[in-house]
Each structure stands twice: as structure tokens, then as C-alpha cells.
Amino acid sequence: MKPVILTDIEGTTSSISFVKDVLFPYARAALPGFVRENADKPEVRRWLDAVATEHGTMCDDDMVVEVLQGWIDEDRKHTALKALQGMVWEAGYTDGDFTAPLYPDVAPALRRWHAEGYPLAVFSSGSVPAQKLLFGHTDDGDLIPLFDAFFDTEVGHKREAGSYREITARLGRSASDIVFLSDVVEELDAAREAGMRTVLLDRREDYPGPRLGDAANGHERVESFADIRP
Numbered sequence: 001m002k003p004v005i006l007t008d009i010e011g012t013t014s015s016i017s018f019v020k021d022v023l024f025p026y027a028r029a030a031l032p033g034f035v036r037e038n039a040d041k042p043e044v045r046r047w048l049d050a051v052a053t054e055h056g057t058m059c060d061d062d063m064v065v066e067v068l069q070g071w072i073d074e075d076r077k078h079t080a081l082k083a084l085q086g087m088v089w090e091a092g093y094t095d096g097d098f099t100a101p102l103y104p105d106v107a108p109a110l111r112r113w114h115a116e117g118y119p120l121a122v123f124s125s126g127s128v129p130a131q132k133l134l135f136g137h138t139d140d141g142d143l144i145p146l147f148d149a150f151f152d153t154e155v156g157h158k159r160e161a162g163s164y165r166e167i168t169a170r171l172g173r174s175a176s177d178i179v180f181l182s183d184v185v186e187e188l189d190a191a192r193e194a195g196m197r198t199v200l201l202d203r204r205e206d207y208p209g210p211r212l213g214d215a216a217n218g219h220e221r222v223e224s225f226a227d228i229r230p
């Protein structure tokens with residue numbers, strides 16, 4: 001059986017600047033209007049209440065929006081923020097305000113691996129709906145049919161080995177049959193602790209200084225999907 005290829009998004013399939021300079025500013029600007037118009041919907045209320053509870057009982061929706069905007073500025077990988085960002089980005093993608101650029105080596109490799117029978121999966125801090133929006137609106141077209149599974153921080157955080165154990169169980173495979181691709185060494189450390197194979201994506205556009213030797217912490221290191229041998 002072919003190994004599962006499990007990939008991160010930001011810094012691995014798409015540039016960090018697309019997330020920081022396009023997606024985050026869009027979400028920051030659109031959040032107040034989105035919350036005003038959608039706060040009564042249960043799927044939105046659930047996350048607003050989660051933020052209010054975490055922040056303090058006297059937190060109204062305007063304050064929740066301010067907290068969320070602060071978290072965007074800090075790049076907090078908070079599940080409530082990520083869920084709400086995904087809902088906000090939906091309008092951006094469907095109105096054609098932006099599409100998702102992938103690194104040029106990504107779509108050809110994903111298509112080739114899929115054609116060769118490698119199951120493909122995603123693990124990102126972005127919510128599963130946000131992941132599907134991104135892969136459904138790439139500059140290379142709709143790539144969702146290539147993927148077998150999507151995971152977000154509802155399985156746990158990306159720097160914790162337990163998250164990778166949970167993904168392994170959900171995929172019904174042994175951890176050594178899963179190859180995790182990421183630009184973040186601490187995420188790869190957690191995946192390796194759970195028994196997965198790991199590959200560090202060390203892209204010059206995102207990380208000007210190559211992460212060689214100790215900086216790669218023993219993980220296989222590549223600069224392009226074209227160099228990965230799953």
C-alpha cells in the first residue's frame with residue numbers, strides 16, 4: 001500500500017505572504033460586518049461565545065471582534081478564530097476577490113502522486129472549510145478531488161504529537177505509512193514523535209536562510225515538492 005502524503009499549507013503548499021498579506025488583512029477588515037450580519041447563526045454564535053467565555057463574561061460582540069482582530073495580528077492559531085476566518089474568506093473566494101496561489105511545483109506533484117495512487121491529506125491550522133476553499137480556488141484550478149482527507153486543529157495543535165496520533169487513527173494506517181510535509185520544524189518534531197516520516201519544506205521565498213544541519217533537526221529537507229520521494 002502506498003504511504004499517505006499529509007501536507008501542511010502555509011509555507012509548504014502556499015507562500016506565507018499569501019496568508020499574511022492577502023487572507024489575514026481580508027479577514028481583519030471583513031470581520032466586523034460579518035459578525036454584525038451573522039452573529040445569530042448557531043455555527044457563528046458557537047465560536048463568538050467560545051471567544052467571549054475565554055476572554056471574560058462581559059465581552060460583547062464588538063469586543064469579541066477586537067479580540068479576534070488582535071489574534072489575527074498575533075497570528076494566533078486559535079480554533080475559534082480559524083473557524084470564523086474560514087467563513088469570512090468564503091465570500092472573498094466566491095466573489096473572486098482573490099484566488100489561492102500555490103508554489104509552482106505543488107499542483108504537478110499532487111496530480112502525479114494522486115495518479116500514482118498515493119492517498120493525499122491536509123493538516124493545517126486553517127479550518128477544514130478554509131482548507132477546502134483554498135484548494136477549491138487555486139490558480140491551478142479545483143484540486144479538492146485529489147485529496148482523501150482534511151484535518152484541522154479540532155484534532156489537536158500542530159506542535160503536539162497527540163494530534164498526529166489522532167490523524168493516524170482516523171486514517172486507519174500505521175504512522176510509519178504517513179509522510180508529513182511542513183515548513184515548521186516543531187510540527188515535524190511532533191509528527192516524528194508520533195512515528196510519522198517527515199520532510200521539511202525549506203522554501204527560499206519564505207525562509208531566506210537555508211535551514212541546514214542542526215536547523216533541520218534531522219528531518220529530510222527539500223526546497224520543492226519535485227524533490228520529494230514518498
Ligand SMILES: CSCCC(=O)C(=O)COP(=O)(O)O
Pocket residue numbers: 008009010011019023077082085123124125126127130131134158
Ligand atoms: C488554510 S487557511 C489559511 C491558512 C491559515 O489560516 C493558517 O493558519 C495556516 O497555517 P498552517 O498550519 O497551514 O501553516
Ligand SMILES: [Mg+2]
Pocket residue numbers: 008009010011012182183184
Ligand atoms: Mg506551515
